[in-house]
Amino acid sequence: MQLSADLIQKAVSDAHRAAMATKGGANADYIPYLASVPSELCGVAVVTVDGDAFVAGDTGFGFAIESISKVFTLALVMDQIGPEAVRTKVGADPTGLPFNSVMALELHGGKPLSPLVNAGAIATASLVPGESADECWARILDMQSRFAGRPIELSDAVNTSEQTTNFHNRAIAWLLYSAGSCYSDPMRAVDVYTRQCSTLITAVDLATMGATLAAGGINPSSKQRVIGADNIPHILAEMTMEGLYTASGDWAYTVGLPGKSGVGGGLLAVAPGSLAIAAFAPPLDSAGNSVRGQVAVSQVARSLGLNLYAAPAGGAS
Ligand code: DON
Secondary structure, three states, X not given: OOOOXXXXXXXXXXXXXXXXXXOOOEOOOOOHHHHOOOOOOOEEEEEEOOOOEEXXXXXXXXXXXXXXXXXXXXXXXXXXXXXXXXXHXXXXXXXXXXXXXXXXXXXXXXXXXXXXXXXXXXXXXXXOOOXXXXXXXXXXXXXXXXXXXXXXXEOHHHHHHHHOOOHHHHHHHHHHHXXXXXXXXXXXXXXXXXXXXXXXXXXXXXXXXXXXXXXXOEOOOOOOEOOOHHHHHHHHHHHHHHOOHHHHHHHHHHOOOOEEEXXXXXXXXXXXXXXXXXXXXXXXXXXXXXXXXXXXXXXXXXXXXXXXXXXXOOOOO
């Protein structure tokens, strides 16, 4: 299907309308800041590999990146140590259990299986090179900014809210450490991980970050190479397996694009070689995925005929 600007804009506007008509879900409240974000906010954005942006709704609102940050720290670490070391040290399998599951760790000898669950993301943060937490953090922030094509900033309000309530993640870090799956001081790893979850991005930023993945690692706005092209298939595979946690299989079955959600209400899907679709709407379902975000992103993907598992129109020649 030829994706004209009119077609993409109509898909985005229609999807935003459909999302707004969808009820249900609730803001995350285990991080107090997230409970205070207005629930009715809803934005949908598409950015193409050529850097064209299409928006509807609240696409300028800065929301907490949360778990979507896991993708970009993974990209950073993969560039440093390579995909095989990531697979050996962290893993490349779905857990089938909630994103903060301790049981998943216990079932697999302390191996997190995926860099996109909390345990695996803390392990990944522990692999970011640096002499101190601040040095590791500077690298992560720079990576998020290069993906977004503009300086991304930490929210002190989000970070304080998380750092003062992240006891479960600290327990996970000590469990990882006891099993030999945390590669720095565990409290330093959680500190860095918590900061990476506490930056503010807009739906347009998120779509740009996804478009950088879709474009083989080159940011379509800055035209800078952000990560090596060879790493992209591994990152997208991790997103397919665990990007929407226990709903990842349903998402692959119904949408067919690698995705990533965050408890801040953000949701991203990547159509390699073409574009990225992002949505932001705070109310979540029981798996921790934005209810309206899933409606919006899946509708845009369907309208534009984007599904990795579908043969191109016309089939084989
Ligand atoms: O560590 C946490 O629990 C949060 N900072 C991030 C979790 C998250 O976003 C899960 N995604 N749906």
